[in-house]
Every structure is written in C-alpha cells, then in structure tokens.
Amino acid sequence: VEIAVLRERAVGETRVAATPETVRKLVALGAGVVVESGAGLAAMVTDDDYIAAGARIASSDVARGADIVFGVQGPEIDLLAGVNPGAWVVAGLDPFARRDRVEAYAAAGLEALAMEFMPRITRAQSMDILSSQSNLSGYKAVLVAANLYGRAFPMMMTAAGTVSAAKVFVMGVGVAGLQAIATARRLGAQVSATDVRSATKEQILSLGAKPIFVENVAGIEGEGAGGYATEMSPEYQKAQAELVSGHLAKQDIVITTALIPGRAAPRLISDEQVATMKRGSVIYDLAVAQGGNVEGSVADEIVERHGVRIVGFANTPAQLPADASALFARNLYNFLAAFWDKDKGRPLLDEEIGNAIRLTQGRKVVHERLLG
Ligand code: NAD
Numbered sequence: 001v002e003i004a005v006l007r008e009r010a011v012g013e014t015r016v017a018a019t020p021e022t023v024r025k026l027v028a029l030g031a032g033v034v035v036e037s038g039a040g041l042a043a044m045v046t047d048d049d050y051i052a053a054g055a056r057i058a059s060s061d062v063a064r065g066a067d068i069v070f071g072v073q074g075p076e077i078d079l080l081a082g083v084n085p086g087a088w089v090v091a092g093l094d095p096f097a098r099r100d101r102v103e104a105y106a107a108a109g110l111e112a113l114a115m116e117f118m119p120r121i122t123r124a125q126s127m128d129i130l131s132s133q134s135n136l137s138g139y140k141a142v143l144v145a146a147n148l149y150g151r152a153f154p155m156m157m158t159a160a161g162t163v164s165a166a167k168v169f170v171m172g173v174g175v176a177g178l179q180a181i182a183t184a185r186r187l188g189a190q191v192s193a194t195d196v197r198s199a200t201k202e203q204i205l206s207l208g209a210k211p212i213f214v215e216n217v218a219g220i221e222g223e224g225a226g227g228y229a230t231e232m233s234p235e236y237q238k239a240q241a242e243l244v245s246g247h248l249a250k251q252d253i254v255i256t257t258a259l260i261p262g263r264a265a266p267r268l269i270s271d272e273q274v275a276t277m278k279r280g281s282v283i284y285d286l287a288v289a290q291g292g293n294v295e296g297s298v299a300d301e302i303v304e305r306h307g308v309r310i311v312g313f314a315n316t317p318a319q320l321p322a323d324a325s326a327l328f329a330r331n332l333y334n335f336l337a338a339f340w341d342k343d344k345g346r347p348l349l350d351e352e353i354g355n356a357i358r359l360t361q362g363r364k365v366v367h368e369r370l371l372g
Pocket of ligand 1: 119120121122124125128130131134171172173174175176177194195196197232257258259260261266268
C-alpha cells in the first residue's frame with residue numbers, strides 16, 4: 001500500500017503525522033510512503049530526513065494513488081484528489097465539529113478513521129492519540145502558567161528572606177491532569193486536584209498532591225463507559241461549586257482539563273469565582289477548544305479578568321512539536337502495525353476497534369455517534 005503524509009494546513013498546527021522513525025518502520029512493514037514537502041519542518045524534520053528514512057517527497061497532488069492518508073488533523077477534501085477508492089483517512093477528525101467534512105469523506109467513498117475515538121482498552125493504549133497528546137499538554141500548561149506567573153513555584157529560603165511555594169490546583173485528573181500534577185510537583189509547588197471520578201483520589205495522593213473532593217452527595221460516581229466522565233447531577237454540581245469556590249480563592253495557578261466526550265466541556269470556574277482569586281494568578285484552560293472550563297477563556301488568547309490571566313491556547317501539544325509529533329506518529333504506526341496482514345500486505349481492522357473509529361464506509365456515515 002501507499003501511505004501519504006500530508007503537511008498540516010490548520011493555523012498554528014506544528015505537528016506532523018509521521019516522523020523518520022515511523023517512516024522507516026512503515027517501509028519495513030512493506031508500505032510505500034510519500035511525504036508532502038515541508039510537512040515536518042515545524043517539527044524539526046526536513047525533507048531530506050524523510051528521504052533518508054525511505055520516503056518519497058511530493059510537492060503537489062500528494063494523496064494521488066494513496067491507499068492510506070495520514071494527518072494530525074483531518075485533511076480538507078480538496079487535498080485528497082486522486083486517492084484510491086475506499087482509501088483510509090487516518091487522523092484526528094474532530095467529527096462533531098466537522099460533520100461537513102465527514103460527509104465529504106463519505107461522498108468521496110473514503111473510509112474515515114477518527115483516531116480520537118480509539119477505545120480505552122489495554123491493547124489500544126499505544127494507538128491512543130488523546131492520551132499521548134494530553135500528556136504533553138498537561139506538562140506544557142504548567143510550564144506556560146509558571147512563566148506567566150510573577151512569582152516562583154518552589155519555596156526558597158534566601159539570605160534576603162523566604163519566598164513561599166506557589167499553590168497549584170488541577171481540575172480534571174485524567175491523562176493531562178496527572179501530568180500537570182507531576183510537573184507542578186517537580187517545580188516545587190504545593191499541589192491539589194479534583195475530579196468527578198473518585199478513582200482519581202488515590203492517583204492524586206500517590207503523586208504527592210492533595211485531593212479536593214465532594215463527599216456524601218447523590219450521584220457522586222462520575223465514571224461512565226470506557227473510563228470517561230459523565231455529566232454530574234445538579235446536587236453534585238452545586239456541592240462541587242461550593243467546595244471549589246472556597247479552594248480557588250487561595251490558589252495561584254489553576255490548570256483545568258475536564259472534558260466529556262462528544263459534549264461541550266463542563267463549566268468549572270465562573271467569572272465570579274475568578275474575581276475571588278488573587279491578582280497575578282494564572283488559569284490555564286486546556287478545554288478551551290471544547291468550549292472551555294473557565295468562563296471568559298478565549299481560544300488562542302490570554303485574557304485578563306479581575307487581575308487574573310486566563311490562558312486559552314487551543315492546541316497545546318503544538319507547542320511541543322517534536323515530541324508531540326513523535327508520539328502521534330508512533331500512535332499511527334502502532335495502529336497500522338497491530339492490524340497489518342502480512343499476506344495481503346495491508347492492514348485489516350477487527351470489529352471492536354473498526355466499529356469504534358470508522359466514521360464512513362460505502363459512501364455513508366456509519367458511526368453510531370454520528371447517526372441517531
Ligand atoms: P478526559 O480528557 O476525557 O477528561 C479529563 C478529566 O476530566 C477526566 O479525568 C474526567 O473525569 C475529568 N472531568 C470531567 N468532568 C469533570 C468535572 N465536572 N469536574 C472535574 N473533573 C471532571 O480524560 P482522559 O485524560 O482521557 O482520561 C480519563 C481516564 O481514562 C483516565 O483514567 C485514563 O487513565 C483512562 N484512559 C485509559 C486508556 C486506555 O486504557 N487505553 C486510554 C486513555 C485514558
């Protein structure tokens with residue numbers, strides 16, 4: 001098969017869906033790889049690096065003749081002219097926001113595979129783009145917040161007196177939140193965290209942070225299918241808001257990461273709550289692209305409200321282009337390799353993962369979350 005790796009077109013996207021390492025491995029599987037000229041530049045990979053790894057470079061019509069097209073974000077349909085019938089589009093396809101594009105893939109007879117729908121099962125962990133990218137986001141969010149903060153993170157005892165430790169509060173303790181906790185701890189902050197899934201309490205403790213949890217409220221178990229959070233009861237939301245309000249007013253840095261798949265991100269911090277925070281505090285809203293956890297956060301802006309800066313970079317992994325690409329590219333390689341059929345010389349999906357990620361097939365939208 002022929003795999004085409006496109007240069008990303010989205011504004012601010014620095015990542016690339018294959019690296020020389022994964023090109024080498026794809027070639028070893030028996031695939032041909034064509035990379036669009038300049039695709040890796042923002043991630044510090046040159047065309048020559050790809051050529052050395054066994055890829056061909058093309059400047060136009062990159063997808064022509066391809067059986068599989070790789071992207072970080074979903075390619076617009078006009079970039080897919082000439083692909084083979086039934087070709088796979090493998091990328092983060094943002095299916096809810098870009099339903100129009102999913103329809104276009106269907107109409108073009110493509111098989112669109114949304115990598116963000118990878119099920120959370122053990123064997124799919126190495127293919128999970130949400131995990132690999134969230135991990136880096138959690139780390140970077142803390143560094144960016146630390147940079148904007150006008151004080152230090154660790155407690156420092158100096159001849160001129162003591163500098164006190166920053167208080168960091170992480171809301172949403174999934175993959176990004178855990179990494180944010182670990183990073184803030186490494187920088188010497190005093191860290192606390194909260195989530196709706198009570199299983200995270202132990203994880204928070206094990207990282208040396210303090211869990212902040214609502215107790216004894218109906219509907220407290222916020223874990224739904226596949227380890228994802230569910231929407232919480234009104235009682236729970238009220239109790240959580242009260243608990244968090246008292247805590248927030250004492251924090252210097254807040255990192256919010258709460259997402260609910262397929263829905264707008266839950267609102268965790270209101271403008272009123274921001275107003276109770278200290279001047280100079282920094283909030284990093286990692287959910288801004290899904291509507292934001294923080295009232296007033298704006299995608300790709302740093303907004304100042306009541307003396308508090310609210311950071312809303314929509315694409316945080318893109319701030320770590322080399323590592324984010326390396327992990328993303330490995331996710332895609334691991335995916336193809338896991339399903340590679342040696343005799344047929346191409347990947348064949350099984351039902352469990354195929355049904356979870358396949359959006360279009362036979363010129364139709366087929367994914368249950370996009371029907372009904
Ligand atoms: P996510 O990005 O969907 O959400 C981030 C966190 O926000 C989650 O922990 C969620 O519980 C929390 N949250 C949602 N609503 C909230 C609210 N109102 N208040 C506070 N917190 C709220 O989650 P994620 O980072 O992708 O991970 C979720 C879980 O799935 C984790 O336990 C993770 O380890 C697991 N996981 C497993 C696999 C696998 O087995 N293949 C892969 C990825 C993640």
